[in-house]
Amino acid sequence: MAKPIFSTPDLTTFCRLDTLDLTCIGQHITGHKAILECRPNTTDNWCRRCGGHGIVRDTVVRRLAHEPFGHRPTTLHIRLRRYKCVECGRVWRQDTTAAAPPRAKISRTGLDWALRALVIDHDTVSVIASKLAVSWHTANSAILAEGRRLLINDPTRFDGASVIGVDEHVWRHTRRGDKYVTVIIDLTPISQATGPARLLDMMPGRSKQVFKQWLKARPKDWRDGIDVVAMDGFSGFKTASVEELPDAVEVMDPFHVVKLAGDALDDVRRRIQQETTGHRGRAKDPLYRARRTLHTGADLLTTKQQESIAGLFADSSFTEVEVTWAVYQDIVNAYRTADRNEGKKLLRTVIDALATNLPTGLVELKRLGRTLKRRAADVLAFFTRPGTSNGPTEAINGRLEHLRGSALGFRNITHYIARCLLESGGFRPVLHSQLR
Structure with missing residues (x-):
């Protein structure tokens, strides 16, 4: 602002107390906290039972945590008059529902700030609770309840989805209970190049029935609008999608696909390692030293790495590794080909070659060939559906891993799902438009 227009300082406006129907009448500020004394703007001196007039009986104070100012936790001390009806004797106090719901410990503005800090700034609940000067449980319960009311339970948040991704996710690394959840991602913004992917929903467990029941719970017109479902090689997701979304195209x-080929390459490398040395890979073993180089695209290898690979395959004992490596490189090259039709043709050639006339000893390639042959339609569908990939799903899984690390783990899966949706549900634009 080049030429700002100044007005008289007003603590009520500065601290956004006017949105709570309060007026600031005093302050107490130290280096560690700020207390603002307030009074409601409404008198409310009539009885709602009989309509009689109320007389002032006494004054009480309601304390609410408020959004922090100057890195100090800010608390509102609201001085409330209590009235007694001269007709029926009923006692009540001034209404403060504009400032906070009944029995709440955080003001509405403070709760808006807390939800924004969690969703937009990715603060932990512990940090938010410290800035509000409330307990962790108070902050967590209030934020999750407001997040569900304002964001998660919004029925329109599923609208506009036409491309979805499904994957599994490990939500805890303990032996007690089911450690997996099924993750549904909206990939429509990626396919239309309009923005990042967003987390749609999560369900406990990983099975065909979990995904099938979730799809069945969605409205029919929503299911009819789904064109593509991106997934991994798990056949349960495939079957559930075919049964509940008959018009959608499944894309592996x-x-x-590259991971399956990479796993086959690792498996044959370990098997040959055992057959030639009698032990697992060690630092000086040539196969072990080349384990990462083998997974690098051939066009990205340095001169030194190319010489290393050539020297490795000069040993006839490693022929099966060389053949598997060549197949892995062919699959990578098919996806890197600029012309999608050419890439599809290359990958189809690889799948057909793996399905026929492979030597008996190449057990890893035979297993890979059976998988790719069975899912050939889904694998090749990628080339006719540009922008369809579960890569953004894996990216969101990584963000959820970071969330779990920041929170030092979760014990309650309901809270975990709610926190994940607030973390990766794409609610930032909603917050900017809806919150005060």
């Missing part, structure tokens, strides 16, 4: 994304 490049990430998991």
Whole structure:
């Protein structure tokens, strides 16, 4: 602002107390906290039972945590008059529902700030509770309840989805209970190049029935609007999608196809390692030293790495590794080909070659060939559906891993799902438009 227009300082406006129907009448500020004394703007001196007039009986103070100012926890001390009806004897106090719901410990503005800090700034609940000067449980319960009311329970948040991704996610690394959840991602913004992917929903467990029941619970017109479902090689997700979304196209994304080929390469490398040395890989073993280089695209290898690979395959004992490596490189090159039709043709050639006339000893390639042959339609569908990949799903899984690390783990899966939705549900634009 080049030429600002100044007005008389007003603590009520500065601290956004006017939105709570309060007026600031005093302050107490130290280096560690700030207390603002307030009074309601409404008198409310009539009885709602009989309509009689009320006389002032006494004054009480309601304390509310408020959004922090100057890195100090700010508390509102609201001085409330209590009235007694001269007709029926009923006692009541001034209404403060504009400032906070009944029995709440955080003001509405403070709760808006807390939800914004969690969703937009990615603060932990512990940090938010410290800035509000309330307990962790008070902050967590209030934020999750407001997040569900304002964001998660919004029925329109599923609207506009036409491309979705499904994957599994490990929500805890303990032996007690089910450690997996099924994650549903909206990939429509990626396919339309309008923005990042967003987390749609999570369900406990990983099975065909979990995904099937979730799809069945969605409205029919929503299911009819789904064109593509991106997934990994798990057949349960495939079957559930076929049964509940008969018009959708299932796509096995490049990430998991390349991973299957990479796993086959690792398996044959370990097997040959055992057969030639009698032990697992050690630092000086040539196969072990080349384990990462083998997973690098051939066009990205340095001159030194190319010489290393050539020297490795000069040993006839490693022929099976060389053949598997060549197949892995062919699959990678098919996805890297600029012309999608050419890439589809290359990958189809690889799948057909793996399905026929493989030597008996190449057990890893035979297993890979059976998988790719069975899911050939889903694998090749990627080339006719540009922008369809479960890569953004894996990216969101990584963000959820970070969330779990920041929170030092979760014990309650309901809270975990709610926190994940607030973390990665794409609610930032909603917050900017809806919150005060």
